Amino acid sequence: MNEIIRAEGLKKVYQLDEVEVPALRGIDMTVEHGDFFAIVGPSGCGKSTLLHLFGCLDKPTEGRVFFNGKDVSTMGDSALTRIRSRHIGFIFQTFNLMPTLNAKENVALQLRLAGIKGARASRMTEEALERVGLSDRMKHLPKQMSGGERQRAAIARAIAKKPQLILADEPTGNLDSHQGIHIGELLANLNTEGQTIILVTHNTEIAANARRIITMRDGQIME
Amino acid sequence: MWTRKTRTVLTILGIAVALELVIMMTTIVDFTERSMQSELAKYSGAGQIYVRSHEVAGMAGHEFPPVNSILREEEGRQIIGEVAEQVDMELTTPLIFYQLAPPPYPNAAPEALLVAVEEDKVSAYIGEEPVVKAGMPAFSGANAREVILGPMASLYFGEPDVGDEIQIIGEPLRVISLIEGRNMEDRLTMNVVLMPIETAQSILGQSESISAVLITSARLDTVGSLAENIRNNHPKVSVLTQEDIAANLDTILGQTRFFFNMINYTVYIIAAVVVLIVMIMAVTERTKEIGTLRAIGASRWLVLRTILLEALLIGIIGSIFSIPVAFVIDVSIGYGLREIVDAWSLVQILITAVVLSALAAVIPALRATRVNPIEALRYE
Numbered sequence: 001m002n003e004i005i006r007a008e009g010l011k012k013v014y015q016l017d018e019v020e021v022p023a024l025r026g027i028d029m030t031v032e033h034g035d036f037f038a039i040v041g042p043s044g045c046g047k048s049t050l051l052h053l054f055g056c057l058d059k060p061t062e063g064r065v066f067f068n069g070k071d072v073s074t075m076g077d078s079a080l081t082r083i084r085s086r087h088i089g090f091i092f093q094t095f096n097l098m099p100t101l102n103a104k105e106n107v108a109l110q111l112r113l114a115g116i117k118g119a120r121a122s123r124m125t126e127e128a129l130e131r132v133g134l135s136d137r138m139k140h141l142p143k144q145m146s147g148g149e150r151q152r153a154a155i156a157r158a159i160a161k162k163p164q165l166i167l168a169d170e171p172t173g174n175l176d177s178h179q180g181i182h183i184g185e186l187l188a189n190l191n192t193e194g195q196t197i198i199l200v201t202h203n204t205e206i207a208a209n210a211r212r213i214i215t216m217r218d219g220q221i222m223e
Numbered sequence: 224m225w226t227r228k229t230r231t232v233l234t235i236l237g238i239a240v241a242l243e244l245v246i247m248m249t250t251i252v253d254f255t256e257r258s259m260q261s262e263l264a265k266y267s268g269a270g271q272i273y274v275r276s277h278e279v280a281g282m283a284g285h286e287f288p289p290v291n292s293i294l295r296e297e298e299g300r301q302i303i304g305e306v307a308e309q310v311d312m313e314l315t316t317p318l319i320f321y322q323l324a325p326p327p328y329p330n331a332a333p334e335a336l337l338v339a340v341e342e343d344k345v346s347a348y349i350g351e352e353p354v355v356k357a358g359m360p361a362f363s364g365a366n367a368r369e370v371i372l373g374p375m376a377s378l379y380f381g382e383p384d385v386g387d388e389i390q391i392i393g394e395p396l397r398v399i400s401l402i403e404g405r406n407m408e409d410r411l412t413m414n415v416v417l418m419p420i421e422t423a424q425s426i427l428g429q430s431e432s433i434s435a436v437l438i439t440s441a442r443l444d445t446v447g448s449l450a451e452n453i454r455n456n457h458p459k460v461s462v463l464t465q466e467d468i469a470a471n472l473d474t475i476l477g478q479t480r481f482f483f484n485m486i487n488y489t490v491y492i493i494a495a496v497v498v499l500i501v502m503i504m505a506v507t508e509r510t511k512e513i514g515t516l517r518a519i520g521a522s523r524w525l526v527l528r529t530i531l532l533e534a535l536l537i538g539i540i541g542s543i544f545s546i547p548v549a550f551v552i553d554v555s556i557g558y559g560l561r562e563i564v565d566a567w568s569l570v571q572i573l574i575t576a577v578v579l580s581a582l583a584a585v586i587p588a589l590r591a592t593r594v595n596p597i598e599a600l601r602y603e
Contacts, residue, residue: 057518057596078522085520092600096515113520157519169600 004165004196005031005054009063012049012219023049025219027063033164036191037198038210046219047200048169054198055088055167056080068164085113089158093170095150097142103129103153104138107160114161128160129153132186148179155186159195166190168199172206184209231537234501238541239548241494242576246549248483248490249568255479270311270440272450273318273463274302288336290320292434294460299436302453302460306438309449314351314439316344319423321434323391323416324379335379336414337391339423340437342367347437349402349412358385358400365421371400373415380416391416394426494541494576495583502534502587506594513591514599523592530588531581538580542573 010027013020023046031037031054039047052058053065056072057080064073067083075083084090089110097106107128111121129138132152142150151171158166168187172180180203188209191197199210207213215222275292299317303310319339326333340348342362349371353360360371370389372380380389388395396418404412424430438453440446450462506513513526546569 052597055518081517081520081522084518090518092515096511096518096600098512098515110519113516113525 002032002034003030003066004033004035004068005029005198006066006069007050007053007063008066010050010053010060010065011062012046012053012058013061023219024053024060027219027221029214029221031165031196031198033196034191034194035196035198035212036188036210038207038213039198039200039216040202040204040207040213041216041222042202045216047216049219050216051167051169051198051200054165055090056083086115086161087164089161089163089166091151091154091158091166091168091171093173095142095147095154095174097150097153097157099142102139102141103134103145103156106142106153107157110157111161116161124160124162125156128156131159132156146179147175148182151175151179151183152186155183155190159190164196166195166197168197168201170201171199172201172203177205180206230501230504234497234537235541235544237497238494238538238576238580239544241490241497242542242545242572243549243552244490245487245572245576246545246569247552248487249572252480252483253565253568256476270443270446271314271465272438272440272446272453273435273468274299274438274453274457275435275461275463277459277461288320288332288338289435289463290322290333290336292320292461294433294435296431296433298457298460299433302436302457303438305456306449306453309441309445311439311441314344314347314437316341316347316437317420317433318348318435318437319420319427319429319433321423321427323376332414334414335376335416337416337418337423337427339418339420341365342419342421345371345417347439348417349415353412354403356401356403358398360400360402360417362399362419365419366425367419368394368396368422369399369418370396371402371415371417372398373412373417374401374403375413376416377401379414392426396422396426491575491579495579498534498537498580498583499586501537502530502584503590505533506530506587506591509591510594510599513594514596517594518596518600526591526594527588530591531584534584534588535577535581538577541580542576545573545576 007027007029010024011022012024013022015021025046027050039050041047049058053060053073054067056067056075060073064071066072067087072080072083090096097103098109101109104125107125108121111117111124116124126135126138129135132155134149134152134156137145137149137153140149142153145153151174155171158168166187171187172183175183184206187197187199191211197210199207201207273289274294275289276294296317303315303317317340319337321337321339322333322335323337324334338348342365345360345362346353349360356374358371362369370391372383377383383389383398385398385401387398389398390396402412402415418426420433424432438449440449446464450464453460454462516526517523
């Protein structure tokens with residue numbers, strides 16, 4: 001079995017005051033090591049919710065999520081935190097870099113959270129920043145970088161610890177089309193090197209970089 | 224960033240100023256305590272007993288000097304006569320106390336205090352070896368219109384020279400000597416306006432009354448029995464030994480300490496609340512960063528530790544800054560902080576402040592650990 005993520009009958013309902021809002025209405029899917037999945041669909045279709053469940057950031061209302069064969073839907077906060085810190089890399093729409101840390105420090109912080117320190121951490125940080133083309137921007141603070149550079153620094157942060165899975169939530173949402181295409185190509189290259197990626201986007205051009213595309217609507221997978 | 228820097232600097236400054244206030248309050252308590260201990264030490268081994276009228280209602284403890292006490296001179300002299308064989312007569316005298324100028328601050332001695340002794344018993348009150356600045360501290364006769372001034376009293380009367388006349392309750396008196404205190408805390412000598420007892424009775428218009436009797440026991444080990452005898456023979460008078468005066472000073476000191484401690488606790492609470500508010504604001508402002516940290520694998524414990532460390536750092540920097548601020552203020556008012564506040568008190572104040580800063584951050588830190596990464600990531 002080569003699966004990294006398996007979802008079984010996933011349902012998620014948000015409670016907004018007195019109103020129950022269903023975000024996922026029963027998802028069954030499997031992601032295998034080396035996959036590049038793009039989940040597309042309109043806003044509010046539940047794609048980010050699904051990503052949060054895969055990323056061990058949230059728990060389903062019903063159903064189960066398996067990470068490397070282990071049911072994470074019943075795990076406690078410490079166990080989920082450990083999985084996130086060691087095995088999952090996150091890429092966010094708004095980059096979410098620490099504003100007071102430079103590019104290198106941002107990447108190093110992620111490595112420290114994964115328990116990697118010292119010379120090894122320094123070497124892995126530099127490798128990751130080189131991999132995304134930011135060797136000459138290591139000492140720059142996020143505010144001193146363009147949007148595209150910030151997102152590449154965020155990708156470096158996500159890949160530095162060599163995670164088993166990268167989850168990218170609208171990574172091109174805050175970038176112009178040119179920079180967006182570049183980020184899409186970067187993700188595709190990472191996948192070519194064996195990195196498993198799940199990408200959530202409503203940009204079909206970026207989604208075209210993925211090996212498999214699934215479309216969601218109203219909390220369900222359409223195709 | 225700038226907003227955060229400004230707020231952090233202001234918080235550190237707030238803590239520094241608050242601690243400076245605590246240091247000053249501690250200084251004042253220490254100063255008062257040492258002053259009173261020094262005053263108490265003056266009686267230590269002196270074998271002195273003060274006989275005075277019973278306390279006036281509403282007065283706390285054994286008031287000293289007994290300015291409100293009134294004794295019949297005849298009774299006072301009778302008491303002296305009864306114990307004459309057991310006392311040092313050179314240092315035993317009737318006394319009159321009269322407040323010429325009120326105390327400059329609560330619990331302090333009057334700024335100028337008329338003290339009258341028998342004309343040849345000056346040393347009974349100011350000691351056998353007073354520090355003389357000018358003139359001879361000895362009266363020419365029982366009715367001599369002469370005064371000896373302590374430094375604070377001299378200041379009150381416009382710093383007259385020896386030979387000058389000063390007006391006391393409308394009467395002219397000649398200054399025959401100026402004396403100094405043994406040190407800055409010598410409260411008995413500082414404010415004294417010393418004159419012969421008959422002169423004082425004439426000025427005050429109380430020819431047959433005195434305030435108290437000062438009895439100096441010939442032997443230190445008989446002070447207790449001497450006081451007891453006087454109490455038994457004269458139940459209508461009050462007898463103050465050194466222990467009574469010590470108890471009185473202790474009561475006053477206790478009240479002073481309580482008052483200043485209340486101010487200190489309030490200041491500590493204010494400093495803690497400042498840190499609490501700043502840390503709550505910092506956590507609220509950094510919800511997105513904290514959420515990101517949690518998302519990429521920071522544990523709740525790490526978040527808690529980070530916030531507490533930040534507060535601890537603010538407390539430490541504020542504490543360190545408070546010392547130079549306190550010394551600058553101290554030098555500017557010439558209070559002599561370095562001589563008064565000991566290093567251990569200072570260390571205790573600083574440790575309390577740092578611990579309080581960390582404790583004040585516990586609530587915001589716990590709040591930070593409850594940040595939901597998903598909510599934080601949506602937070603724009």
